[in-house]
Amino acid sequence: MGREVLSAARERGDEVVLAVSRSGRGEFDGVEIEPASEFGALLEAREPEAAIDFTVPEASVDYVDACAEAGVPAVVGTTGFDDADLAALRDASARIPILKAANFARGVQGLLEVVRAAVEALPGYDVEVTETHHNGKRDAPSGTANRVLDAIDEAREAQRASERSSGQSPRDDAPRVHGREGEAPRESGEIGVHARRAGDITGEHEVLLADNHEELRLTHRAESRGVFAAGALDAADWIAGRAPGWYDFSDVLADSST
Structure with missing residues (x-):
């Protein structure tokens, strides 16, 4: 860099x-x-x-x-x-x-805004975050992935605040799960976090939201x-x-x- x-x-x-x-x-x-x-x-x-x-x-x-x-x-x-x-x-x-900043790409700032909006618009949908970087990257998850996770938490907290204000009981979210191995059924509300390291990949971050027989994928890929x-x-x-x-x-x- x-x-x-x-x-x-x-x-x-x-x-x-x-x-x-x-x-x-x-x-x-x-x-x-x-x-x-x-x-x-x-x-x-x-x-x-x-x-x-x-x-x-x-x-x-x-x-x-x-x-x-x-x-x-x-x-x-x-x-x-x-x-x-x-x-x-x-x-x-x-x-x-x-x-x-964890990431100085303008597109990543856009991704964070879109992720917040999508999570708020799709309450209860399963959420998975995957990041991919070159094989020499030391920290995992990446700093950008952690910012994405923060954006998801912010959106979910906004959902809970809305539910409380309307007299509903806010849902409890499960902790983040970093990878899965063995018998690991998905808990309601958990966020799966996956880090991949290979070759000379500059950086890719994807947020997957899925439920209701549909899926939404939000992806940012840095080419350089x-x-x-x-x-x-x-x-x-x-x-x-x-x-x-x-x-x-x-x-x-x-x-x-x-």
């Missing part, structure tokens, strides 16, 4: 004032890659308008902390954070603006990692100069649609 961001920045004419890697020095597409150990000093010396991070959770927390020390806004595309890592990022957002890089650069442009706080990619798209 670092290479994708550098290539996309060159194509759109954005200036890259520094790039670092935990692998040490190098060069890519005319940009000098410097050691990650020098990141804090480079921020202070070159004063970028924003930093973009696509790494791993432990590195991402360190990079964001350095950004907070230097007063540089941060765009975070890393996924797989645990609660402690997220708390550290939240703490840093009191000092600088941080935009964290460049779509994520372009979205991250849009986010960096947007967050530069913002007040400290916690932002999402949906904030960027909301601004661009007005």
Whole structure:
């Protein structure tokens, strides 16, 4: 993703004032890659308008902390954070603006909105979520799949609120089931979650809703990692100069649609 961001920045004419890697020095597409150990000093010396991070959770927390020390806004595309890592990022957002997103594809934001609407429109339908990525992806389910699951939970909570307000007894939903093995009959209200890893697949997410002798499939497929890089650069442009706080990619798209 670092290479994708550098290539996309060159194509759109954005200036890259520094790039670092935990692998040490190098060069890519005319940009000098410097050691990650020098990141804090480079921020202070070159004063970028924003930093973009696509790494791993432990590195991402360190990079964001350095950004907070230097007063540089941060765009975070890393996924797989645990609660402690997220708390550290939240703490840093009191000092600088941080935009964290599991996915920077505009189509995924559309998918989230459609999923919420479909789940609300089809109460009681079985729901299954499947995500597919390249064989080197570390976290499962993907960060995007977790956002999709959150959208489903939000829609179901809206359903329950509506049922309560109308005097009905809201239905209880079963927990999420990650894969199935052996004797595993489906419980009413459960959400099946499936992660597949193969080849060099960029990313695919599908939500299946089925009941009443019919099925509805909602799918987003990324054809290139460049779509994520372009979205991250849009986010960096947007967050530069913002007040400290916690932002999402949906904030960027909301601004661009007005």
